[in-house]
Amino acid sequence: MSAATPSNHPPLLAEAPAGADTRTRIRHAAARLFARRGYAGTGLKQVATDAAAPFGSIYHFFPGGKDALAEDMIRTTGPQFMALVLGLLEERADPVEAVVHAFDSAAEELVADSYADGCPVATMALDVADTNEPLRRAAADVFAEWLDGGTAWFSRHVARDRARDLALAMIMLTEGAFLLGRTTRDPGPLRAAGRTMGTLVQSALDATPRGPRSR
Amino acid sequence: MSAATPSNHPPLLAEAPAGADTRTRIRHAAARLFARRGYAGTGLKQVATDAAAPFGSIYHFFPGGKDALAEDMIRTTGPQFMALVLGLLEERADPVEAVVHAFDSAAEELVADSYADGCPVATMALDVADTNEPLRRAAADVFAEWLDGGTAWFSRHVARDRARDLALAMIMLTEGAFLLGRTTRDPGPLRAAGRTMGTLVQSALDATPRGPRSR
DNA sequence: GCCTGGCTAGAACGATCTATCAAGAGTGGC
DNA sequence: GCCACTCTTGATAGATCGTTCTAGCCAGGC
Numbered sequence: 001m002s003a004a005t006p007s008n009h010p011p012l013l014a015e016a017p018a019g020a021d022t023r024t025r026i027r028h029a030a031a032r033l034f035a036r037r038g039y040a041g042t043g044l045k046q047v048a049t050d051a052a053a054p055f056g057s058i059y060h061f062f063p064g065g066k067d068a069l070a071e072d073m074i075r076t077t078g079p080q081f082m083a084l085v086l087g088l089l090e091e092r093a094d095p096v097e098a099v100v101h102a103f104d105s106a107a108e109e110l111v112a113d114s115y116a117d118g119c120p121v122a123t124m125a126l127d128v129a130d131t132n133e134p135l136r137r138a139a140a141d142v143f144a145e146w147l148d149g150g151t152a153w154f155s156r157h158v159a160r161d162r163a164r165d166l167a168l169a170m171i172m173l174t175e176g177a178f179l180l181g182r183t184t185r186d187p188g189p190l191r192a193a194g195r196t197m198g199t200l201v202q203s204a205l206d207a208t209p210r211g212p213r214s215r
Numbered sequence: 216m217s218a219a220t221p222s223n224h225p226p227l228l229a230e231a232p233a234g235a236d237t238r239t240r241i242r243h244a245a246a247r248l249f250a251r252r253g254y255a256g257t258g259l260k261q262v263a264t265d266a267a268a269p270f271g272s273i274y275h276f277f278p279g280g281k282d283a284l285a286e287d288m289i290r291t292t293g294p295q296f297m298a299l300v301l302g303l304l305e306e307r308a309d310p311v312e313a314v315v316h317a318f319d320s321a322a323e324e325l326v327a328d329s330y331a332d333g334c335p336v337a338t339m340a341l342d343v344a345d346t347n348e349p350l351r352r353a354a355a356d357v358f359a360e361w362l363d364g365g366t367a368w369f370s371r372h373v374a375r376d377r378a379r380d381l382a383l384a385m386i387m388l389t390e391g392a393f394l395l396g397r398t399t400r401d402p403g404p405l406r407a408a409g410r411t412m413g414t415l416v417q418s419a420l421d422a423t424p425r426g427p428r429s430r
Numbered sequence: 431g432c433c434t435g436g437c438t439a440g441a442a443c444g445a446t447c448t449a450t451c452a453a454g455a456g457t458g459g460c
Numbered sequence: 461g462c463c464a465c466t467c468t469t470g471a472t473a474g475a476t477c478g479t480t481c482t483a484g485c486c487a488g489g490c
Contacts, residue, residue: 022467036345040256043447054469056451061467065449116345122394123341129397130251130331140399168395168404169411175394176387179337182344184355189383196384199418200411237437259478269439274479276437281478 011109012080013117023061025051031073035120038127039070039135070124071138077120078142082149085174095157095205096198099170103177103194107187110178115185118178146171158204169200226324227295228332238276240266246288250335253342254285254350285339286353292335293357297364300389310372310420311413314385318392318409322402325393330400333393361386373419384415 013032020028029051033042044066048055062068088102110118125139150167151160158166173193180189228247235243244266248257259281263270277283303317325333340354365382366375373381388408395404 038253038255038342040253041342041346044449045447054467056469057467059449118341125398126333126338126341126394127253127256131256136398143395143399165407165410168407169388172391172395172404172408172411173384173387174391176390179341179390180358180383180387183340183351184358189387192380192383193387195380196387196415200414203414203418258476260476269437271439271481272437 011113012077012084013120022051022053022057026053026058026061026069027072027076029053030069031077031120032117034070034073034124035077035118036116036123038123039066039132040127044069067132067134070128070135074121074124074135074138074142078139079145081120082146086149086153089153095154096201099197099201100194103174103190103197106174106177107181107190107194110181110190111187115182118182119175122175122178143171154201154204157201158208162204162208166197166200166204170197173197226328227292227299228335237266237268237272241268241273241276241284242287242291244268245284246292246335247332249285249288249339250292250333251331251338253338254281254347255342259284282347282349285343285350289336289339289350289353289357293354294360296335297361301364301368304368310369311416314412314416315409318389318405318412321389321392322396322405322409325396325405326402330397333397334390337390337393358386369416369419372416373423377419377423381412381415381419385412388412 013035014028026047030042030047033047033050044058045055047069048058058069059065062072064071085102088105089098092098092101121139121142124135125143128135128139130136147164147167150170151164154163154166154170157163173196177189177193181187228243228250230243230247241262245257245262248262248265259273260270262284263273273284274280277287279286300317300321303320304313307313307316336354336357339350340358343350343354345351362379362382365385366379369378369381372378388411392404392408396402
């Protein structure tokens with residue numbers, strides 16, 4: 001949708017900017033901790049500490065407490081993450097090169113931050129899928145948005161039903177690759193996922209005989 | 216490796232058999248809770264309750280406490296899960312049909328247990344990747360075993376380097392599909408992952424000109 | 431009959447968790 | 461200069477966490 005300049009992206013889940021107000025400092029700190037340690041593994045006290053904010057301020061800005069903070073985090077970083085990926089895809093004209101490039105960039109970033117940050121939603125999604133219905137729905141909504149966004153992107157090159165499967169495969173490979181990469185401390189899975197996506201896109205293109213689009 | 220009969224498999228993460236001793240009851244209860252709620256989200260008191268075991272027995276059988284219980288769970292259910300998948304793959308002779316069938320079976324099972332149980336390792340792996348080094352290593356070891364096992368299976372049909380990428384893709388798609396399936400309460404992702412794996416295996420077969428094996 | 435060991439059973443401890451509360455600090459309107 | 465309001469603070473409550481500990485139960489060997 002929005003421009004997605006071919007420049008390098010700002011690090012998602014970074015610390016809050018220097019002079020940021022308390023609310024955004026809390027948001028950033030919570031996003032990092034939730035993404036790395038999950039819902040149950042993150043303590044609000046540590047959020048306050050990391051944010052250099054008074055403990056009570058969490059409840060001032062997020063009266064719903066931990067749940068509200070977590071839902072805000074899911075619904076905020078989810079679209080940001082999609083925008084980041086779509087931006088990476090935009091950096092190459094050829095769709096096969098684009099997906100390979102996107103995964104390679106993700107691999108570089110994973111190494112750069114010492115395998116700490118993967119997908120900001122996955123850890124929490126698995127954590128709460130069975131225990132916290134509102135958060136499960138929030139994560140489900142995010143995944144649905146990703147699927148729509150990905151389908152739209154691939155639809156520029158292949159038929160819509162094929163595009164949907166490609167988008168689904170891209171999301172699943174991304175999540176699986178981050179899981180393996182973070183656990184084994186190895187960027188290899190992300191690069192392999194890129195190769196795999198390249199193969200899939202090429203297959204879909206080959207099966208789309210009449211020109212690039214078939215809308 | 217082992218036989219892998221084409222019969223239906225016993226449910227992984229099931230309750231302990233009726234007359235099971237306390238140790239195995241604790242193991243089963245812990246496996247279920249850890250898989251569904253993650254490491255931080257699982258309380259030992261609830262493990263004892265679910266296992267119908269006295270609380271102190273947990274420390275009697277697992278002197279290492281929560282960590283020992285979790286590591287035992289990872290290293291036990293990990294290989295079981297691989298055996299289950301390899302067994303499903305064995306139920307179809309054609310490799311393309313085999314992968315599609317395996318994912319379709321997984322989809323059925325996910326629906327059957329109300330989207331509660333996915334991969335027994337993934338939830339914990341993401342939970343502890345940044346906070347608990349021994350458990351992270353245990354999960355990493357399990358993933359490495361899966362990769363070896365999967366590579367061996369695909370090597371029966373394609374060249375070894377191609378087989379490795381296929382195995383990697385299969386693991387990543389499985390994990391991603393379970394994540395999406397559990398979060399959105401929809402078996403669709405698992406079936407889509409099956410279709411995608413079918414495409415990938417077919418591609419690899421097409422690129423392996425001289426007969427099935429190329430050892 | 432007694433003793434030894436594995437196992438049961440749950441109380442108790444200190445730490446940590448989420449959430450609430452009351453009071454203080456700072457700021458802009460009038 | 462005073463009020464109204466937003467935000468800051470940290471103490472506190474009540475619950476739950478992982479872990480330890482002590483005591484009792486019960487079967488098998490001698």
